[in-house]
Amino acid sequence: MYHLAKGLYMLATSKEARLFSSSSSAEYSVILLGLDNAGKTTFHEQVKALFHPDAPEPKLKTVPTVGQNVSTITLPDMYMKVWDVGGQHSLRKLWQSYYTSCHAIVFIIDSTDIGDGVLEPRAGVDGDDDDTNNDGAGGVGGSGDAPGDGEPAP
Template sequence: MYHLAKGLYRLATSKEEYSVILLGLDNAGKTTFHEQAKSLFLPERPDPKLKTVPTVGQNVSTLTLPDMYLKIWDVGGQLSLRKLWQSYYSSCHAIIFIIDSTDIGDGLLPLGALSASDPAGAGGGAGESGGGGGSSAKEATEGRLDECRLVLEDVLQNSEAEGVPVLILANKQDREDCVEVVRIKEGLVKKVFEGEKASSVRDSRVLPVSALTGTGVREAVDWVRSRVKWNKESRPPVMR
């Protein structure tokens, strides 16, 4: 009788637990985002302004939300650690991929926008043949754009990550040298999700965030919270 009562009590008081992995290149701001999320949702509310260091391996914490536990896995983004990411895919319920929007250069700038803002680059005469607007486009630095695109494609192509909701966060939007979210969405994310290497249609969104100031962190957690519940039949939670 005691064991039955104990079991019923645990069933009545248990919550669903979902696991979310934070991915992205090194220095994208994953650990800072993680600390900001902890400061918002953990009872002890740690100070998010503490200086962070690059994650070697993983950091993990469990956020207590009204209707669930959200387990956050902050996984190192260094090249030598990315091969470990695939070990998390089969048990995760959502992926947050963080992009450093100050480190992808000008390679996302559409040629039409360049022509509109720089008349010398518009078609015709010397602009096409000499060093006019065409050379300025070629000289635009891409930062780590190609690396970011390839890594994101690799994540989405993994069969064990199929069907998992993906939230793309354009981080460091508080900086003056950041690339706008609309350009990241159209020039990088859309190409990856709808390109030749896209595996399937999936639940996804792109949001602006500043992990340093905390702007957008709550909105990011709220989106993940809603999508893991929507996808629970495909990826059932753990009860605890």
């Protein structure tokens, strides 16, 4: 799950990324999307801990995000702003307001939520809306806290 965070870091700090940067301290925005209880906040806490080793230990217990959690990760020659957006059904209509200012979308899926509900928010992410400014989108399969997780579905 955290290989994606490492990949984002490697991409953001690569020589090619710095060549396209117009300033010495470019800022990139990444939004974390997914259904409620998919593990977005846990992923966000782990990413913060990965890039800020002197920060307190990541929270083991999290509460549902109402609105958003935002953090800024300082990397060489850039800042990466990470937006953890609530996944409750009533908050999903707000996701589109983040698209215009983001550079990447990370869609987190709880591996125990396999079914029709997983594809429900896809229309909002893949829609015909041309307001998105992102070239990259990634998915992360998370959780593994239930017996039998990681086993192929029948």
